[in-house]
Amino acid sequence: MDQSMYSNWDTSTDNGHDDLLHQHESPFSLNTPVVENEFVTAPAIDAYIERESPFFNPLTTATAEGESFGPQEQAFVQFLDEIQEDEFSEAIVDLANEAERYLAEHVSSQHTSNQLRDAQMEEEVLTNHFQPLAVASENLMDHLMRDFAKLDQETLTEGQIDDIFERYESNHSLGNPVFEEFLKKLWKKAKKAAKGVAKVVKKGINIVKKLNPMNLVLGRLKKMARGLLGKIVRKVINRLPQMLRNPARMLARKLGISAELELNEMEEAELMVEDQEFDLSPVLPPASADLEILEQEFNLRLAEQTFANTEEEADQILAAYNDTRQDLQDREAEARFEHARERLIEALQTAQSPEEVRPHVEEFVGTALMVLRWGIRIIGRKRVINFISGLFTKLIARLIGKKYAAPLARTLVSKGFSLLNLEVSEHEADTAAAESIAQVLEEITYHTTGLSAEVLNDQELLEQEIVEQFSALVAQNFPSDMVQEELRESEVGAAWVLLPRRGRRRYKKYSRVLEVNLDRAKVRGIKTFGGQYLQSFLRRRHQLGGSYKVRVKVHIYQAIRGTTLSHISLLERNVRGLGSSRRSAWSQIHPLTPQVAGQLLGNPRLGSRVAARWLSNRNRIQVGQRFYYLELVSQAAGTPPAPVRPQPPRPVLPGIPSGVTKDDAYVKLDFTRSTMTLALMMTEAKAAEVTRRIKANDYLGAATTFRTSIRDALNNILLKDIGRHVKVVMELSEDQYLEDFLGKLLKAGGRIVGGAAKEGLKMAVKKIIQRLVKLAEKALANHLRRLRNDFIRAQENGAQGLTLHLVFVDMPGMALIRTLFKLKQGRPVSVGDVTGTVIPAIPTPDLRIFPGRKSL
Amino acid sequence: MxxxxxxxxxxxxxxxxxxxxxxxxxxxxxxxxxxxxxxxxxxxxxxxxxxxxxxxxxxxxxxxxxxxxxxxxxxxxxxxxxxxxxxxxxxxxxxxxxxxxxxxPSLGRHLAALDKLAGAAIERALRPLGHLVPPVMTYIDKGLGASILKAGLRLWDQRGVNPVAVIKVVRHNIYRPTALIHEAGHQIAYALNWNAELAEVLRRELSSESPVIGNLWAGWSSEIAADAFAFAYTGYGAVATLHDVLSGGPNLVFQYRPGAVHPMPYLRTLLGIEMCRLAFGSGPWDDLERNWIASNPLHQLEGEIIPWLKLNRLMVPKVAAIVLQRPMRAFGGSSLQQYLPIQEVHPRNLLQWGSRLGPPNAWPVSDLRNNSLRLLALSVYKQVTESYQSPAFRREMDHWFSRLTDWPSLHHSQPQTAPALLGEY
Missing domain, CATH: 1.20.58 (Methane Monooxygenase Hydroxylase; Chain G, domain 1)
Structure with missing residues (x-):
């Protein structure tokens, strides 16, 4: 790079930094032979998945069609399926947000310099805050066990189970609505578990405490409830941007299934890297822990304990579940990193020369990589750290020393803090300047973990990559006035400001709050999380339907390590509509991709490019990802809106299912029963629309309203990487989402047999989807005609909205998908085998109608 | 005859x-x-x-x-x-x-517990300096604010002084009795002669702005002193509770009578918030301040009072610093925050302390008695910051109040429906 990316700086002291490529001392000699595979390219994955090996791939045991599996395995899988409860995941996320809120309001701004002690204090305080919920959960299980103990559990009927559970359905008064909601969901899960285990007993499956199965499952639930709360507390406190260990990879050992092929981390890493070949989004870690996976882990451990051979075995599983050692190690790593960060920031403020800063840069990079668990097996890790540190120190040399750092501090104030109406002292401004530099280094470190072996092995490529990243990140972290014109994200002077100013930094905010006019045309096609349209959101939340014109303020945010959308919402107290950690607040924050930024703001550079997986739900976001919040200012005069009047909310009464808050679609593939179920959830508004059509005998019209939802759902599920809407029930003891399998299967297939077969596979799947959509629509029209009264009755039920389940029973098309799984075994498959596969006749699905929300 | x-x-x-x-x-x-x-x-x-x-x-x-x-x-x-x-x-x-x-009887027990709390506050401040500690009696009455008939004042019968400090608490605040400690603070300040000393310092320090300002704040010294004790013993809970009492609309918030001993409520609340900031840094009082200022905009006042108010607002940090950090003869040469353990009621310390010791209904009575003031601070803090859980906190207070006075708990509020899930919590 032969020109500085900094503009408007004092260039009077030319210390020869113009030609960076040849200035710094390289730790590598240019004549040193490059050792092949010196760098192992597992880094990105290491950050996300647990390192315990072996990776157990249950799919590998699907060796042939028609192969049957033991009744115990089937029962295990079906039990696991039955206790799954979508809303429990949501309740876990809400609890985590409540924990964040509690910390933010009571202790977060009062940290000491001893992070470990602060973390311990936070854990004590949060555990105490959750104590009423823990006690109530345990008491609930005790009451249930006591009531069940009076009945003959061998002949227990579902009705009896319902009766007992209903006694405790509404007795959840804890004073804290989040606690109450969690307790309600725990009650639901306990009920599902009770019914599940009753079925297991009826099938004659041998489990411990066969004579007292309720005591078994409820007793285990009781013991796990407090453990789950502890996990939530620790995840909130540790704030590490790591995905929790995928519980699917820590599977039931009791089934004795040995893997025929284990996809090791190397191959998985290569698959992930290949993924990136077709997706230019940066490979960055998640901003915070994926909490929804806690439910999966909870279910799996509960199922394992239920099916354990002995009490001792169950106790061991419970002990492993409650083990906090990894959390404590993570906490220590985080503390070391924070300490290194503080030292770096201090050094940047006081140093007079780059040499003074260099050791702190090195320490920072090293601890950052440890936190990300990168490079545990990397041979040249130390060399990479040295290289990055040396290069970075040279790149920021211009900023070291008061004379050079002062302009940055001043501009941060004038173009950053002042625009956000934040007053900062001179010292705070100096610190903010140093923090900006540290943030650039942190983000460069993240980027490094996503680089391929080829780049890491090649000094020149690595240098080029880092310098390029440095330029891009300077544009994202420094005030635009200090950045070269061609790198600037915007014409107007602005800066990204780390917030909050008191306590730990949790997110960045763009200092310019842009005002735009919004109308239907402007938002057309813009999607938000989960593939929902922004227009649907505006109609639901702000009653903007028909033609409208409103003026909005656009607040723009960026995630850093530890960011959650609920925390942004909580801390943005001065923004109307935010200032709370409630779901209703943070669900108004949307992803700002380049496409959305271009369409809404006329400036795509303000958006961030991310892989599709980071757009599936608000609880899973990536470091560096950007978001926006629309604050309605006014509606333009002369264009009166045609608001869609929302239905008044109905009180949630005991026995009434929970409502549907947004139109959505889910698919469940149950290989144990060769069944595919398509769940279509519709809001009250949509249900009313469908009812209107049915009453007018327009059944085809009613069915057509679902066409887009069905097509989008199946496309997303089978072709794209939005796995959240899919559930797969395998013969083996594992629930997997297709994003973990089918995506890689397609790529694995492509790798093994070549690109043509990959395309062939895609075409085959697309054909299935087309056929499924047509069939589903036709079946819906027929069923709605036949079940018209049932539909109308369900719509008039007290619950909000409706769920339709289209169930394809004994679906032969499942075999094709099973064929795809075979590819993962590494068996050679000819192109003909794939493209020649006949798409079989798909049976007409059954229709089931449920009031409110009914998960799969 | x-x-x-x-x-x-x-x-x-x-x-x-x-x-x-x-x-x-x-x-x-x-x-x-x-x-x-x-x-x-x-x-x-x-x-x-x-x-x-x-x-x-x-x-x-x-x-x-x-x-x-x-x-x-x-x-x-x-x-x-x-x-x-x-x-x-x-x-x-x-x-x-x-x-x-x-x-x-249950009210009697509650008041008996308040007697102990007020007594503990007075004893803690007076005994180390060798002062006699008068008995305390509380009673309940209607109204907005508490009051005290100080021990040592001449009574109506002219036969001698009042032997017992008598503190009136009001019904609406019976579960947030930080005003009790404010009144106890009056007794303490009277015994230590702090009112006069504080007035002298305020007058001297603030007269550099203007003698009028100096005299104004000096005239408020007795109430400032009492507020300071309430803060020292119960922390942010005292400030938030006072805020709630004073939030009576602009007529009350901006009420000013020359010669009155109570500071203008607008300034008085800001002073409490500033004491929090000075002692504890950032916290929920930041939001309280934002809310207080936004709810009571100055532009609704008549012109000439606004500059006067703004000038006095600028005095608030200085007054807070004098109250908390200036060494005083009354405290044997220490400042208030050196003399009393204010950091014990730092929210972080309170919550951590409470978490470690667990629910107070499980504490030995001796621990309750030795830590009653701090427990009061924690209880009120939780009530003012997590108000949706206030019913649970009030029930908890009932429990430990009863145990504090050695009477059996009279928890009448068990739900009559299915068994209470909270059990003993």
């Missing part, structure tokens, strides 16, 4: 006799709810006053029956007896009414 005079003397003499029956003031069971120490002091003081009056009545009767007594002298002495009787009766009634608010 005129028959009419004798008759009147006889009437008043009989009346004074009846005053000695303290059961007529308050029932035996309500007297029993007082601390023994308080009961003894009170009975002694009131008894002495009544006996003195009786002696005067007896002596007057004797005089009246003597040969040669002059009617005009007897008449004059009779008038004096009447005045003294009425004054004594006022004194007795004051205490009787106060004691009678304990007629309801």
């Amino acid at each position: 005129s028959l009419h005079l004798i008759r009147q003397i006889d009437h008043w003499q009989a009346a004074t006799q009846r005053l000695s029956d303290f059961q007529g003031l308050a029932s035996a069971s309500t007297w029993e709810q007082l601390e023994r120490y308080t009961d003894t002091f009170l009975r002694a003081r009131l008894g002495a006053s009544v006996r003195r009056l009786q002696q005067e009545a007896d002596h007057l009767m004797q005089l009246a029956r003597q040969e040669g007594a002059r009617e005009e002298d007897i008449l004059r002495d009779l008038q004096q007896l009447r005045r003294r009787y009425l004054a004594t009766e006022v004194t007795l009634d004051y205490f009787g009414d106060a004691i009678n608010t304990r007629t309801n």
Whole structure:
């Protein structure tokens, strides 16, 4: 790079930094032979998945069609399926947000310099805050066990189970609505578990405490409830941007299934890297822990304990579940990193020369990589750290020393803090300047973990990559006035400001709050999380339907390590509509991709490019990802809106299912029963629309309203990487989402047999989807005609909205998908085998109608 | 001697006799709810006053029956007896009414716990400096704010000083009794003579701005001192509770009467917030301040008061620093925040302390007694910051209040439906 990316700086002291490529001392000699595979390219994955090996791939045991599996395995899988409860995941996320809120309001701004002690204090305080919920959960299980103990559990009927559970359905008064909601969901899960285990007993499956199965499952639930709360507390406190260990990879050992092929981390890493070949989004870690996976882990451990051979075995599983050692190690790593960060920031403020800063840069990079668990097996890790540190120190040399750092501090104030109406002292401004530099280094470190072996092995490529990243990140972290014109994200002077100013930094905010006019045309096609349209959101939340014109303020945010959308919402107290950690607040924050930024703001550079997986739900976001919040200012005069009047909310009464808050679609593939179920959830508004059509005998019209939802759902599920809407029930003891399998299967297939077969596979799947959509629509029209009264009755039920389940029973098309799984075994498959596969006749699905929300 | 005079003397003499029956003031069971120490002091003081009056009545009767007594002298002495009787009766009634608010047993227990809390606050401040610690009695009444009849003040009967600090608490704040500690603070400041010292310092330090400003804040010193003690013992809970009491609309918030001892509520709340900031840094008071300023915009006031208010607002940090950090003779040369353990009521420390020790209903009584003030601070803090859980916190307070005074818990609020899921929590 032969020109500085900094503009408007004092260039009077030319210390020869113009030609960076040849200035710094390289730790590598240019004549040193490059050792092949010196760098192992597992880094990105290491950050996300647990390192315990072996990776157990249950799919590998699907060796042939028609192969049957033991009744115990089937029962295990079906039990696991039955206790799954979508809303429990949501309740876990809400609890985590409540924990964040509690910390933010009571202790977060009062940290000491001893992070470990602060973390311990936070854990004590949060555990105490959750104590009423823990006690109530345990008491609930005790009451249930006591009531069940009076009945003959061998002949227990579902009705009896319902009766007992209903006694405790509404007795959840804890004073804290989040606690109450969690307790309600725990009650639901306990009920599902009770019914599940009753079925297991009826099938004659041998489990411990066969004579007292309720005591078994409820007793285990009781013991796990407090453990789950502890996990939530620790995840909130540790704030590490790591995905929790995928519980699917820590599977039931009791089934004795040995893997025929284990996809090791190397191959998985290569698959992930290949993924990136077709997706230019940066490979960055998640901003915070994926909490929804806690439910999966909870279910799996509960199922394992239920099916354990002995009490001792169950106790061991419970002990492993409650083990906090990894959390404590993570906490220590985080503390070391924070300490290194503080030292770096201090050094940047006081140093007079780059040499003074260099050791702190090195320490920072090293601890950052440890936190990300990168490079545990990397041979040249130390060399990479040295290289990055040396290069970075040279790149920021211009900023070291008061004379050079002062302009940055001043501009941060004038173009950053002042625009956000934040007053900062001179010292705070100096610190903010140093923090900006540290943030650039942190983000460069993240980027490094996503680089391929080829780049890491090649000094020149690595240098080029880092310098390029440095330029891009300077544009994202420094005030635009200090950045070269061609790198600037915007014409107007602005800066990204780390917030909050008191306590730990949790997110960045763009200092310019842009005002735009919004109308239907402007938002057309813009999607938000989960593939929902922004227009649907505006109609639901702000009653903007028909033609409208409103003026909005656009607040723009960026995630850093530890960011959650609920925390942004909580801390943005001065923004109307935010200032709370409630779901209703943070669900108004949307992803700002380049496409959305271009369409809404006329400036795509303000958006961030991310892989599709980071757009599936608000609880899973990536470091560096950007978001926006629309604050309605006014509606333009002369264009009166045609608001869609929302239905008044109905009180949630005991026995009434929970409502549907947004139109959505889910698919469940149950290989144990060769069944595919398509769940279509519709809001009250949509249900009313469908009812209107049915009453007018327009059944085809009613069915057509679902066409887009069905097509989008199946496309997303089978072709794209939005796995959240899919559930797969395998013969083996594992629930997997297709994003973990089918995506890689397609790529694995492509790798093994070549690109043509990959395309062939895609075409085959697309054909299935087309056929499924047509069939589903036709079946819906027929069923709605036949079940018209049932539909109308369900719509008039007290619950909000409706769920339709289209169930394809004994679906032969499942075999094709099973064929795809075979590819993962590494068996050679000819192109003909794939493209020649006949798409079989798909049976007409059954229709089931449920009031409110009914998960799969 | 005129028959009419004798008759009147006889009437008043009989009346004074009846005053000695303290059961007529308050029932035996309500007297029993007082601390023994308080009961003894009170009975002694009131008894002495009544006996003195009786002696005067007896002596007057004797005089009246003597040969040669002059009617005009007897008449004059009779008038004096009447005045003294009425004054004594006022004194007795004051205490009787106060004691009678304990007629309801559960309320009596609650007030007994408040007696202990106020007593603990006064003792903690006075004993290390060698001052005597007066007994405390609380009673409940209507109204917005608490008040105190300080021990050591002359009573209406003119027979001597008040032996017992009597603190009125108001019904609406009975579960957030930080005002109790404010009133106890008045007793402490009076005993230590801090009011005068603080006034002197404020006047001197703020007069550099203007003598008027200096005198203004000096005139508010007694209330500032009491607020400071409430803050020192109960932290942010005292500030938030005071804020709630003072949030009575602009007429109250901006109320200013020259010569009044209470600071203008607008400034008084900001002073409490500033004390929080000075002692604890950032916290929920930042939001309280934003809300207070936004809810009480200055532009609604008439022109000339605004610059005056803005100038006084600028004084607030300085006043807070003087109150908390200036060494004072009253505290033996220490500052208030050196003399009292204010950091114990830092929210972080409170919550961590509470988490470690667990629910107070499981503590030994001795621990409750030794930590009652800090527990009060924690309880009020939780009520003012997590208000949706206030019912649970109030139930918890009922429990430990009962145990504090060694009476069995009277938890009447168990739900009548399916078993309470909280059990013993």
